[in-house]
Amino acid sequence: MALDISIVVPLFNEEESLPELLAWIARVCVANQYSYEVILVDDGSTDDSWKVVTALAEKYETVRGIRFQRNYGKSAALNEGFKATQGDVVITMDADLQDSPDEIPGLYKMIVEGDYDLVSGWKKVRHDNTFTKNLPSKLYNAVNRRMSGLKLHDMNCGLKAYKRKVVKSIEVYGEMHRYIPILAKWAGFRKIGEKVVVHQARKYGVSKFGWERFVNGFLDLLSIQFISRFGKKPMHFFGFIGMIMFLIGFGAALWLIIERIYAGSNYGLTNRPWFYIALTTMVMGTLFFLSGYIGELIARNSADRNNYLIETRLKL
Numbered sequence: 117m118a119l120d121i122s123i124v125v126p127l128f129n130e131e132e133s134l135p136e137l138l139a140w141i142a143r144v145c146v147a148n149q150y151s152y153e154v155i156l157v158d159d160g161s162t163d164d165s166w167k168v169v170t171a172l173a174e175k176y177e178t179v180r181g182i183r184f185q186r187n188y189g190k191s192a193a194l195n196e197g198f199k200a201t202q203g204d205v206v207i208t209m210d211a212d213l214q215d216s217p218d219e220i221p222g223l224y225k226m227i228v229e230g231d232y233d234l235v236s237g238w239k240k241v242r243h244d245n246t247f248t249k250n251l252p253s254k255l256y257n258a259v260n261r262r263m264s265g266l267k268l269h270d271m272n273c274g275l276k277a278y279k280r281k282v283v284k285s286i287e288v289y290g291e292m293h294r295y296i297p298i299l300a301k302w303a304g305f306r307k308i309g310e311k312v313v314v315h316q317a318r319k320y321g322v323s324k325f326g327w328e329r330f331v332n333g334f335l336d337l338l339s340i341q342f343i344s345r346f347g348k349k350p351m352h353f354f355g356f357i358g359m360i361m362f363l364i365g366f367g368a369a370l371w372l373i374i375e376r377i378y379a380g381s382n383y384g385l386t387n388r389p390w391f392y393i394a395l396t397t398m399v400m401g402t403l404f405f406l407s408g409y410i411g412e413l414i415a416r417n418s419a420d421r422n423n424y425l426i427e428t429r430l431k432l
Contacts, residue, residue: 121152122203126193127211131165132320140217160187173430181430191293198283210274223277233305237275239315350411362401368394
C-alpha cells in the first residue's frame with residue numbers, strides 16, 4: 117500500500133542524535149496526518165548506531181533499517197534507501213539534527229500541490245564555520261550553477277524532496293549525492309525548485325566531511341558532465357579526438373614524404389624531429405580510437421555499480 121511520505125536518512129556514527137530525530141519526525145508526521153515510513157541506512161557505523169536503529173524499529177512501526185557491512189559513503193546509502201521507498205513523496209535528510217523535520221510539510225506541499233519533480237533545500241542562514249564551510253560552499257555552488265544550468269543556491273543540501281518516480285529513475289553512486297538535481301535533470305525531470313530551510317547548529321558529534329570533499333566534488337562534477345553527454349556514446353568523444361589527431365599526424369607525415377621526394381631535402385625522414393612528432397600524433401589518435409571502442413563495449417555490457425554487502429535489514 118502506497119504511503120504519503122518515505123523519509124530516507126543515511127547515517128554514520130550518529131547514535132546520540134537518532135532517538136531525538138525519530139521523535140521529532142513522528143511528531144511532525146502525526147500532527148499532519150501523513151502515512152509515512154522512515155528508512156534508516158547505517159553506512160557501516162563503528163559506534164552503537166545500529167543498536168539504536170534496532171531499538172527504534174521496535175519502538176516505531178514506521179521505522180525500517182538497512183545496515184551496510186562497511187562504510188560505502190552517502191551516495192551508496194541514499195541509493196539503497198531509494199530502492200526501498202514506498203511513499204509517493206520521498207524526503208531525504210541527514211541524521212545529525214542539522215536538518216529540521218519541521219520542513220517536511222512545506223517540502224511535501226511543493227511536490228504534491230506545486231507539482232515539482234524535485235525540491236532542494238537552501239540553507240540560506242548557516243551555522244557552520246564561515247571559513248571552512250560557508251565560503252567554499254558558495255564557490256562550489258556557483259561553479260555548479262554555471263556548469264549545470266540549474267539555478268540552485270545549495271545543491272548539496274541533504275534536505276530534499278522528490279516525486280517517487282524521480283528516485284526510481286536515477287542511480288546514485290560514487291559521491292554523486294552532491295549532484296542529484298543534475299542527475300534528475302538529465303533523466304528528463306525539468307521542474308526542479310528550491311525552498312529556504314532552517315539550518316540547525318550541530319548538537320552532537322562532528323562533521324564527517326573534510327576539505328577533500330571540495331576537490332572530490334569538482335572532479336565528480338566533471339565526471340557527471342562527461343557521463344551525461346558521452347556515457348552512452350563514448351565513441352563520439354574519443355573517436356572524434358582520435359580522428360583529428362590521426363589526420364593531423366598523417367597529414368604531417370605525408371607532407372614530409374612529399375617534401376623528401378620532390379624538394380630534394382638533404383635530411384632523411386628519421387633524422388627530422390617532425391617525423392617523430394607526426395608518428396606520435398598518429399599513435400595517440402589510434403589509442404583514442406581504441407579507447408572509444410572499449411568505452412562502447414563497457415557502456416553496452418556494464419555491470420551493476422551498486423552491489424553493496426548489506427549485513428542486516430529490518431522490516432524490509
